[in-house]
Amino acid sequence: MKHKKILKTVLWIMLLCVFFSNSIYSHAYPGSMGYEGGVSAADPYEDGTYAYREVCFLSGVPVIMEGTLKVKKSARQGKTTTTYRYDLSNIEQDASITRVIVMDNHTDEKERGQTVEKSVITKVPVEVVRINGVIYNLRKYDFTRSGITDPQPAVNYNTGEYTIKKTYNISTGGTVSVEMKGRQYGYDQYWSSAKAASVDLSIKYEPVLDGEAYAWDGFARVSVSNVAKKSFKYVENEPWQISFEGGYVEQDWEESILEYNAYLPEFDKSGFATDVIREINERIGLNTEPVNSRLMVPDLKHLRGHWAEEPVKILYSLEVLPGTGENFNPAEYVTRRDFTAMLVKAIKDIPEDPDLVTRTTTARTPASRQKNVEESPFADINTDDQFYNEIKIASTRGIVQGTGQSYFRPDRHITMAEAITMIIRAIGLEGLAAYPYSITAFIDNDEIPAYARNPAEVAFRIGLVEGDSRGYLRPNDILTYERASALIYRLIRYMGEDLVKDYCDRFFD
Amino acid sequence: MFSQKLRQYMSLIILFFIFMPFTAKAAAETPARIFTGIESSDAILKNLDYEDVKNSDSWAKSAIWETGALELLKGYGNRIFGLRDRLSVEQAIAIAYNMAGREAEAQLAAEALDLAREDKKNYAPDMWSDGYIQLALNDGIITQEEYDDAFAADQRSLGSGDFRRQSPVTREDFAYYIASVLGLTPVNEHTHLFNSYNDWHQANPHRIPYIEALLQNKVMSGDNNGRFLPKDTVTREMAAQIIKNAEPLIFPGLGMEKSKGTIESIKSFTDKADGKNTEIKLINVRKSNGTLDQFRFIYPLDSGSLNEISGNINTEKTGTIVNETDVLKDETALKEGQEITYIMQNGRVLYVTVMNSTKTTVHKLVRILSVDEPAGRIQTEIIMDVPFSDVRMIDESSLNSIKTGGREEILSVSRDALIYIDFVKKSLKDIEPQSLMLLTMENNLVTAMEKVNLELLQESGIISGILEENNPALGYVTLYFYDGSGTLLDKGKSLSSYRTFSYINIDNVEVYKNGSPASIDDINPGDSVFLKLDEKGNITVISGTDNFYPVYGKVRIKGSNTLQIQKGDGTYQVISISQNTPVFKDRKRVSADDIKEGDDIRILLQTSGNQVIVGEVTISTQNPVISGVYKAQLNYYDEAGNSLVVSGMKYFKDGLWWQADVKGITKLDIKKDYKPEIPKDANGTVYFATGKNLLGNDVVIRATVVNDSINTGLISDTIAESLPGRGIITLLNESKPVSYGENTLIVKGGKLLEPNQVRSQDEAHFACSSSSDGSIRADVLWIREPAEDTGLALLRGRISGIDKINSVTLESFSQFNMPDWEFVNVQKTLTIDPMVTRLFDDGGRTDLAEFDDEGENSYKNRTIYVLAREGKAIQISTAPYGDVVYRGRISELEGERKDSFGHIITQAQAVVISEVKLFNRETWLWDNKQETRFGLPENAVIIKNGKITDRSALEKGDRITVISSVSGVDAFVVMAESY
Structure with missing residues (x-):
């Protein structure tokens, strides 16, 4: 019997390995904006469908095309096949684009969990552009792309570079070639995600006009960004006689921005390019209507008017703080156990790529069986602990460190320095601090334990902590629930709103 | 039932086959290294059986025995060690040379001396140490005078200041002898270890660098009261401990090595090969790193065993010295399961120490994360388990690859744990987080901690940290402490000497910034820097990177x-x-x-x-730019939806309110992060500014509601004085002051300003309301941006010649000077720049290549408009001559078609203007006229706010000047202004 058990365990471990290795790469750069220099915003009602806009320079004059982009991804044997289908038009300008691109993404896992991705075109791409009666037919398409994803406990960061070379035949004679060199940055996490890219287009025209072949060049830089955000809005109740107070509504929406700087020649009345170059700058946007979700309404009458009322209310509404709050005491000290649970519930899971069609039904390991081999990462955390799952997640994701023999000291009260360290570790930004140890701007810099000095500096820079009115951080103070709530609430706000800025403003300032 | 059993057996069989290769391998494991015993072990053991030591409670017992067994410090030969005997100078020198492995050399020197000595009879000193003293002279450790004293025939004649070889040696001299013989580099600067002893001033300054070197290498240390006692004598017991402390330094030179392991098995067998009859005892020791060492001891079973080839075989017993709980034994004391440390030399095991089996003692190298002093606990990151309590005995490769991110553990510290930081006894509160410490743990309790200075193991002289100050004038840089502390004044100041590094000549210092060669001025406070120092502590390389x-x-x-x-x-x-x-x-x-x-x-x-x-x-450039300023009737403010619902919208342009295009009730979105201060029940007039949000859509970016005005009015005036504190602006012409404040929409250059940004002498349009108390309040304050002088001149003339794509010459020309043309009767040549000059023919834009004064389509003698700047033709147009000048406002643009993104599909074909005035050349007055429509030919010249543009830039409401002909059908030149 014993051997059978061992065999079973071995089998489960093997299955689990298969399961985990399978599910890791799905957060690779989603590419839901395509690589053609356009912007998209997800259609909330249809999977894999995006409202999409891009600027077409093929006629020598920028024409904004609008329509849908459909993205379909399927994962099989370590590669993801993605199909992009664009149906775009500008009716007033009598213009349209139909384009289908199919590419394979191969992922390769590197050290520290990073995945490197390479994309190649697998089918002959199709693209037909029509502008004012002239048809541009894609004759040649070269594409190379490589990207890297760095998974952190709460955020996956990614970046990549690509090159596209396209050549079109013009129906009136001659060719147009476009070379696009793009760089992308992005991140994925629960509260917001951002993708930004900057693409340089070099356009080489060799049209035939009045039976005469000639050539001219153009250049454009297109910056695009797409963000998906969540924010909260407090809604008062209209009727007075209602069992609960006003509550929060979570709003999810997407925004995309496209900006270009184009340098194109001016044309004479016959359509020949002159030597005068025109600089054209424009910004267009694309957004979706917010999707509202009502959050739970906690019972926090006794906090009415308290300075931490809003953070606490939102954390209860989001169920980051357990219960409905009637016994909440803002002055109570927070234990390491409770803070870890709050943090893990606040950062949530990194969402899966919505375009990915997964076909791994066998890999869903039943949770009940898994418990057979359940082992706590900490000697002093029982598997039946109230927050066992959260602490285990914190350990497996690397927010706290444990090995089974080490101690978590769950009942010890958490200090500001420890809390900041855990938060910064969760968002994976320790590396923003100066090497080897930052000098923080806090008056009590020297009081900060060395391990927390870099996290404290990063937290200050990104606005999670700002010190008291006299510039003290008080790193060794034990956190009360009010301070912990404010800190976690700021983290959520940061993840939802501020992080986005760095990805968009980089391109649009 | 049967099948289940069968399955179990099958599993077992499978398991057996799976594991068989491992078990087979274990049995066949050959030791990595084999060590034999020493032949003289019994004799040594007898010699070491010091009567005065074994019955004493000396703290140095194990040191005495270990150094004795290794023949580094011998006894007197009569089973007396002389615990409390004071070490003499000559003994000290001899010990130093023995430690360096130069005993044989001293022996030779002594023999040479003895041979050379003529007067052997009168030579009184003990000659055993002559060789050592000779070596000391040769090595420059003692002077010729001291040497002469040492060899003086009558040692009693020597005075107290002389070098007396049999006098007790002082601690500082002993330190000097050891450090110099071992070739340790004297530490001349930063002798902070020695300086931390409170009696440092008693030491001979010439000895201090050597003492510091020994302190840094942990060979010597002070007493528990913070004293080093440099002038004290050295007992032999102390000497033994000092030698033992120096083992990590001297072992490599002596070819010795210390290991730790557990005795895994002991086996004996009889060896009768080659006619021998011996018992061979094999002791397998599993080292802490997993490899296997084997000891082989030989016991002859009968003396004088015979061999048919050579006769007698003399097989000697080999064994070793074993220290078990401070009692000396032979190798038979070794038992399976014991944890031992052992010292080997030349393939022989010299000395074995059995670890105390009742205590489980482990050593760990940890990084301190935090110290909970009251609770006596430390939070640590375990870097590695190490076999010894001395970091120098740990193999270097593993130390060099130390990484962060090990497992964290919280450990309890014994109340009387010995804590050493920089070789000085300290307490728990002195431990700095992030320091590396070597812990000794007994039964899971930390009993000793010692700060590990890994710099000693690496190339010295590389410093890194964050730059606090760079002073090229005085030639120094100051860093913060490595761990980022040092901003507090007291700590930073008092210890700043440790973090200040200087350079003599900056030209000899290599400076890098962000990876490229740079100047010292490029290194800024806050940079992460690396410094490389030379042996004198001066900077030779500075390399920095910024941390923006x-x-x-x-x-x-x-x-x-x-x-x-x-x-x-x-x-x-x-x-x-x-x-x-x-x-x-x-x-x-x-x-x-x-x-x-x-x-x-x-x-x-x-x-x-x-x-x-x-x-x-x-x-x-994105945010505060406004796209329009409006007023409207507020119908409803939707706080939840963040929008305004208004009717009767008017926009403010050029100091006037204009009816907006939209009719009826309009819902306007408010910018996401803006929440206007509009009371829930507000009604009245709302003034608001719109701007583009990131998506390029117009949204309300500022709004105020006015509901107390009896009258509204418009003022255009110059600001005489603005007093943002009192919220009052006085005007040059208007007598009444105008109040303004946070609720005023203040616009300048297309941006919203704050009240304190309004300057005197600004010209401005005001949209005001007067309250019941008669005061005037500005609702909109639109500051005029002075029009840019683009230096553009509108000329008209007949072409006398064209130098193709180079220049055009007019035989004479008129220049338009509002409101009329001024004729200038001189020839004018204007250069043509193909990158800039645009040519408009009757059919529209034409290639400059066609602009020629020869051929079929010659332009010679045609009259043209030229927009010129600094002698350069910017735009050339063949539009017909016009001298009738109209003024008015654009009320309509006919034929303009745009796509949904505002891109022009077809340009306006005609412009309709209202408030028309026609210039009367007779009276020099402007006559009023009816609304007028002008066609816009392909080659019409369009200028807006002093800049050349095309028809797409014209907007409704623009004030324009039109140059047309008497017929008044087409506009040949349109000059628009708007702000």
């Missing part, structure tokens, strides 16, 4: 070299900028003067304590 981070904010007040910015979180910060600070706008380098109050900026900052360095400033 972005800060976003809005410029509130701009001083001559400061900016007060309001950051996103509402806090203010003042930063200093200079004319050299790189400033960017629209990805182009501009000057600091281009930063305006109200601008949104992104600054790269680097902070170092309270110093702030600005790397660059980028002016954002």
Whole structure:
């Protein structure tokens, strides 16, 4: 019997390995904006469908095309096949684009969990552009792309570079070639995600006009960004006689921005390019209507008017703080156990790529069986602990460190320095601090334990902590629930709103 | 039932086959190294059986036995060690040479001396140490005078200041002998270890560098009262301990090695090969790193065993010395399961120490994360388990690959744990987080801690940290402490000497910044720097990298070299900028003067304590730009939906209110992060400004509601004085002051300003309301931006010649000077620049290649309009001559068609103007006229706000001047103005 058990365990471990290795790469750069220099915003009602806009320079004059982009991804044997289908038009300008691109993404896992991705075109791409009666037919398409994803406990960061070379035949004679060199940055996490890219287009025209072949060049830089955000809005109740107070509504929406700087020649009345170059700058946007979700309404009458009322209310509404709050005491000290649970519930899971069609039904390991081999990462955390799952997640994701023999000291009260360290570790930004140890701007810099000095500096820079009115951080103070709530609430706000800025403003300032 | 059993057996069989290779391998494991015993072990054991030691409670027992067994410090030969005997000078020198493995050399020197000595009879000193003293002279450790004293025939004649070889040696001299014989580098600077002893001033200054070297190498240390006692004598017991302390230093030179392991098995067998009859005892020792060592001891079973070839075989017993709980034994004391440390030399095991089996003692190298002093606990990151309590005995490769991110553990510290930091006894509270410490743990309790200075194991002289100060004038840099502390004044100041490094001549220092060669001035406070020092402690290389981070904010007040910015979180910060600070706008380098109050900026900052360095400033052009200022009747403010519902919208342009295109009730979105202060039940007039949000859509960016006005009016005037504190503006012509404030929409150059940004002498349009108390309040304050003088001249003349794509010459010309043409009767040549010059023929834009004075389509003798600047033709048009000048406002643009993104599909074909005035050349007055329509030919010249443009730039409401002909059908020149 014993051997059978061992065999079973071995089998489960093997299955689990298969399961985990399978599910890791799905957060690779989603590419839901395509690589053609356009912007998209997800259609909330249809999977894999995006409202999409891009600027077409093929006629020598920028024409904004609008329509849908459909993205379909399927994962099989370590590669993801993605199909992009664009149906775009500008009716007033009598213009349209139909384009289908199919590419394979191969992922390769590197050290520290990073995945490197390479994309190649697998089918002959199709693209037909029509502008004012002239048809541009894609004759040649070269594409190379490589990207890297760095998974952190709460955020996956990614970046990549690509090159596209396209050549079109013009129906009136001659060719147009476009070379696009793009760089992308992005991140994925629960509260917001951002993708930004900057693409340089070099356009080489060799049209035939009045039976005469000639050539001219153009250049454009297109910056695009797409963000998906969540924010909260407090809604008062209209009727007075209602069992609960006003509550929060979570709003999810997407925004995309496209900006270009184009340098194109001016044309004479016959359509020949002159030597005068025109600089054209424009910004267009694309957004979706917010999707509202009502959050739970906690019972926090006794906090009415308290300075931490809003953070606490939102954390209860989001169920980051357990219960409905009637016994909440803002002055109570927070234990390491409770803070870890709050943090893990606040950062949530990194969402899966919505375009990915997964076909791994066998890999869903039943949770009940898994418990057979359940082992706590900490000697002093029982598997039946109230927050066992959260602490285990914190350990497996690397927010706290444990090995089974080490101690978590769950009942010890958490200090500001420890809390900041855990938060910064969760968002994976320790590396923003100066090497080897930052000098923080806090008056009590020297009081900060060395391990927390870099996290404290990063937290200050990104606005999670700002010190008291006299510039003290008080790193060794034990956190009360009010301070912990404010800190976690700021983290959520940061993840939802501020992080986005760095990805968009980089391109649009 | 049967099948289940069968399955179990099958599993077992399978398991057996799976594991078989491992078991087979274990049995066949050959030891990595084999060590034999020593032949003289019994004799040594007998010699070491010191009567005075074994019955004493000496703390140095194990040191005495170990150094004895290794023949580094021998007894007197009569089983007496002489615990409390004071070490003499000659003994000290001899010990130093023995430690260096130069005993044989001393022996030879002594023999040579003895041979050379003539007067052997009168030579009184003990000659056993002559060789050592000779070596000391040869090595420059003692002077010739001291040497002569040492060899003086009559030692009693020597005075107290002389070198007496049999006098007790002082601790400082002993340190000097050991350090110099072992070739340790004297530490001349930063003798902070020795200086931390409170009696450092008693030491001979020439000895201090050597004492420091021994302290750093942990060979010597002070007493528990913080004294080093440099003038004290050295007992032999102390000497033994000192030698033992030096083992990590001297073992490599002596070819000795110390290991730790557990006795895994002991086996004996009889060896009768080659006629021998011996018992061989094999002791397998599993080392802590997993490899296997084997000891082989030989016991002859009968003396004089015979061999048919050579006769007698003399097989000697080999064994070793074993110290078990401070009792000396032979190798038979070794038992399976014992944990031992053992010292080997030349393939022989010399000395074995059995670890105390009742205590489980482990050593760990840890990084301290935090110290909970009251609870006696430390939070640590375990870096590795190590076999010894001395970091120097740990193999270097594993130390060099130390990484962070090990497992964390909280450990309890014994109340009387020995804590050494920099070789000085300290307490728990002195431990600094992040320091590396070597812990000794007995039964899971930390009993000893010692700070490990890994710098000693690496190339010395590389320093890294964050730069606090760079002073090229005085030639030094100061860093913060490695762990980022050092901003507190007391700590920073008192210890600043440890973090200040200097250079003699900057030309000899290599300086790098961000990976490229740079000047010392490029190294700024807040940079991460690496310094390489030479042996004198002077900087030879500085390499730095910056640590800029972005800060976003809005410029509130701009001083001559400061900016007060309001950051996103509402806090203010003042930063200093200079004319050299790189400033960017629209990805182009501009000057600091281009930063305006109200601008949104992104600054790269680097902070170092309270110093702030600005790397660059980028002016954002996106946000505060307005697209329009409106007033309307407020119908409803939707707080939840963040929108305004209004009717009767009018827009403000050129000091006037204009009816907006939209009719009926309009819902306007408010910018996401803006919440206007509009009471729930508000009604009345709402004044608001719109701007583009990031998506390019128009949204309300500022709104105020006015519901107490009895009268509204418009004023255009010059501001005489603005008093933002009192909220009052006095005007040059208007007698009544105008109040203004946070609720006034203040616009300048297309941006919203704050009240304190209004300057005197600004010309402005005011949309005001008067209250019941008679006061006038500005609802909109539109400051005129002085029109840019683009230097553009409108000329008209007949072409006398064209130098193709080079220049055009007019035989004479007229220049338009509002409201009429002025004739100039001189020839004028204007250059043509193909990159700039545009040519418009009757059919529209034409290639300059066709602009020629020869051939079929010659332009010679045609009259043209030329827009010229600085002698260059910017635009040439063949539009017909016109001298009838109209003024008015655009009320309609006919034929203009745009796509949904505002891109022009077809340009306007005609423009309709209202409030028309026609210039009467007779009276020099402007006559009123009816609304007039002008066609816009392909080659019409269009100028707006002094700049050349095309028809797409014309907007309804623009004030325009039209040059037309008498027929008044077409506009040949349109000059528009709008602000």
